[in-house]
Amino acid sequence: MYVRAGILTSEIGSRYGESPALTFEGETETFRTLDLAANRAGSGLTAIGVSAGSVVGVLAYNSAEVVHVWLGCERAGLVRVTLHSHFEMETHVTLLQEVGATALVFDSRFSDAVDAHRENLAGMALIAIGDNPPDWATSWSEVTAKGSDGELFLDANEADPVFLQPTTGTTGKPKPWIVTHRSWAAIVNQNLHHLDTFSTDLPSVGPNDVMLHVHALQWATGFQLLYPFIVRGARTVLMDDSEFDPEALAQTLVDEGVTALLLPAPMLTPLLDLIEAKGGIDHKLNRLVIFFATPELLVRTSEVLGDVWCHGFGSTEQGAATTRLLSSEVAVNADRLASVGRAASPFFEVAIVDHTGSRLPAGEVGEIVVRSAMSTSSYWDLPERTENAYFAHNWFRPEDVGYLDADGFLYYVDRAGDSISTPHGTVYPHAVEGAVLRHDAVANVGVVGLSNGEIVAAVQLKPGFIDSVELRREIESAGSAGLKPHELPTVLIVEELPTVLGGAKVQRGVLREALEEQRR
Known part of the structure; x- marks a missing residue:
């Protein structure tokens, strides 16, 4: 089946017009402005010779330009590859070479690192976003100046790559996972259902919501929650993620009227410490997605911010909160605090199996396997790795260990390879x-x-x-x-x-x- 490349955001300008879409460092773009910026980004990259199907590396901290690059690449049929800022430049260079990248869009704050490896990046177009672009790179303004405001109409096979999302590298060398047009639509759909069913007291995500990204857009917060809020006409607020400042985060929550946020537990703890020291803040949060939390931290979150959280679980290859524990589910049974919840939508399945792939009964520890349209893909040029990542009938193996209770709640035990x-x-x-x-x-x-x-x-x-x-x-x-x-x-x-x-x-x-x- 063929689909329009970039279809998920193709109508944001006509649907939401002059409504506020994207805020960064005090400046706000409307949806119409964002739509045009995406068109210029995609057509500008094409104009400098980055043709449809080419792989484009993106190495950057959070900024409005990163959002333009993401949307523009999709509309122009360019395969974006996310480069996590915590890796050494050598790792990025190796990955770019392995996937045959023809361009690298990088934050000018990485100029020295890129410059030190330019010899190994020969043949790639080097494009700098941000202030003070180096002389040896093409500035982002030069790229967009060659672009056009006009809509891009490009048909794409739903099995073709939209972008490559490398694994996080906690278990070794990052492995590029292919997100296809089909799996990307499934990821956004999963996240929308997850957000819309966050609480029976909340309306669906819409124009009255404000989504804040303080963690890296290039990781879970962008992968999971950028598009669902954009396609529903909500405003997105970005904070620079090069350094984490709990004080700045707390102030932004209040000043911008933030309603939604994703935070890993190590960043949530200092935020709660600060808010407690202040005696509380006047916030509007109603959807706080937390990862890697302990039961004690979840209880504390309720005490400081209210029952506005869910505890999510997933993997790079899924791209969404695959299971999630809602605070309302803990109110029914406090023992569930130790779990990571149950399937976040009816489009996702989870099971516990033994080493042969056979299902295990409730309460028995085994390998966690999952199945959905989100994981109907493969690792880039790693056929053996891809083959080993599945059991029969499309059950994907995230390499995690856990068990299910009788009500379908998943209890995460650990990474399979980290057990001692x-x-x-x-x-x-x-x-x-x-x-x-x-x-x-x-x-x-x-x-x-x-x-x-x-x-x-x-x-x-x-x-x-x-x-x-x-x-x-x-x-x-x-x-x-x-x-x-x-x-x-x-x-x-x-x-x-x-x-x-x-x-x-x-x-x-x-x-x-x-x-x-x-x-x-």
Whole structure:
């Protein structure tokens, strides 16, 4: 089946006209302005020789231009590849070479990194967005000046790529996942259903909503929540994600009347600390999507912000909150706080299976598998990886372990490859990390098993706390509740944890190597 390239946002100008669409650094574009900017972006890239079907790398912090690039690439049939800002430039260069990119659009703040690797980027058009573009790159204004306001009409096979979304790199080298026209429509549809059924007290997402992106657009907040709000005529607000500032976030929530937000738990905790210190803020949040939270953090969120949250779960290859726990579901049964909820829409299936792909009964731990139109795709030029990613009948394997209860609520245990085998049983780092995070001094933590058999919890402290033997013992004591003897960790205080996505995920493999090196 063929579809119009960029169809999801093709009518935003005519539908919503002069309504506010996109706010960044105090300036707001209307939907008509955004629509024209997308047309100029797509046609401008084509005008400088980036033809339909070409792969275009995008390396940038949040900005209005990034949104223009996303929409414009889709309309012009260009395959965007997201480059996560937390990776080293060498990783980006390797990925761009592997996917045969013909252009790289980069934030001018990455100019030095790009310049250092220009020899390996030979043949690619280098395009700089933002202030002070380097002399050796084409400025974004030059690109858009060659573009046209006119609509782009391009037919695309629904099985063709729209963009490539690399995995986050927590389990090794990032792998580019192909998002097709069909799977992209399914992702947006899944997220719309998820948002529209957030609460029986809320109307569907619409023009009265304001979606704030403070985390990286190039990761989950953009992947999941940029398009659903745009296609419904809601206003999008962007904050620069190069550094996280809880004070600026709290002020923006109030000033912009934000109704929707996605935050990973490591960013939510300092926000709650700040709001509590202020004695509360006058906010309008009614849809807060949280990832990687503990039950204690969810309870605290209700106390500070109200029952405005859901706890989401998913993977890069799905592109949406695949399961989600609503605060209203916890009101019915508090035990559900330990779960990541159930399917976020009727278009998505989840099951627990054994190593052969056979279903396991409720309560039994096994491999989490999922099935929907969102994951009907493949990894770019990785046929063996793609083949191993599926069981029969299109069941996708995110490489996570968990179990379902009798009501279909999913309980996440850990990444399949991160489990630690000991003589006394298996240790799942996720469970230990959740226990350690109960202590008020802990900002973030990564748990790994060392070659000597020791289970170590590497703890990054919140500002104001100082490492001491007494504090480490306190953290170990606070984290011991609910853990078995073989799961109890040795707490080690570290200055910084190796993380991706602004601290959202700890790179356990990198952490393990660093700790092993210290032990030598």
